[in-house]
């Protein structure tokens with residue numbers, strides 16, 4: 001079938017959600033325009049490392065490389081990187097006129113579409129907002145995403161040094177999540193599994209390191225995630241309930257933490273601390289929501305039509321996919337994007353709305 005005869009879909013965001021939607025729609029004969037603000041596709045996941053130890057730990061990071069290959073080689077997908085959504089008009093009930101702006105040279109390009117999918121992703125919480133994390137102040141404190149990128153670049157020594165001495169590393173969970181004081185009293189869904197995988201990945205190369213994860217609750221739901229806990233116990237990762245509230249630097253460069261244990265304050269010394277920061281809404285989510293006529297929830301994520309229909313929105317033929325609509329891990333993001341693509345296909349094919 002001639003793809004030009006098919007309706008076209010604009011997808012805003014070239015991370016794993018937008019890529020998944022583009023693949024699914026193009027596989028089903030629709031043409032798509034994928035708009036990505038950065039100069040390359042892949043979003044956050046592109047800079048995260050494979051977490052395989054002696055086995056695949058099902059982190060799903062490698063799916064993004066495959067998706068990029070498929071989407072970039074598809075004749076049905078037009079990829080516009082370094083570009084952002086500038087305006088969204090609706091000249092007819094079933095059509096959109098989208099203005100895309102090149103962020104470098106300011107060039108504008110109009111795109112006609114029959115549907116719009118917002119898949120713009122999330123922003124990681126910036127822990128420098130709370131001074132007691134010591135982020136940006138103490139050299140031994142990094143975010144989990146930064147550590148992931150270092151592992152991917154095979155540059156862990158850039159953070160921990162070249163010494164062969166065993167090192168003590170602690171992960172602090174729920175940094176910027178489940179925190180009412182910053183309006184983020186929700187679970188970010190992915191950081192417990194990500195920290196467990198990272199701890200196991202480090203254990204593979206650094207068997208003599210002492211690795212501790214301080215948590216509130218360990219959220220490890222998911223098809224493949226349950227085994228992470230038993231693997232962590234098997235590999236002697238310390239799991240301690242209760243997240244310390246302060247990091248104090250010492251003269252020798254180590255970091256002292258204070259935690260409560262059976263009603264008594266206990267001090268422990270660590271060489272490095274990893275902050276498992278949560279997912280927050282994009283800084284410009286209100287611009288996106290007002291361009292598309294959407295609402296945001298009390299945390300700032302775009303609101304879908306309802307829990308029974310988490311991909312459509314209250315605006316006909318405007319959809320959300322992935323973490324722009326709320327925190328998700330990679331597996332959940334791909335699954336959500338698949339449901340979004342199915343909803344687009346059902347609506348554009350004139351089908352009855354699928355019962356979710």
Ligand code: SF4
Nearest residue numbers: 050052056059060062
């Ligand atoms: S799913 Fe993750 S751990 Fe498994 S091979 Fe892919 S990147 Fe590596």
Ligand code: SF4
Nearest residue numbers: 174177187188191192
């Ligand atoms: S996934 Fe874990 S670390 Fe992340 S917010 Fe939820 S409970 Fe906290």
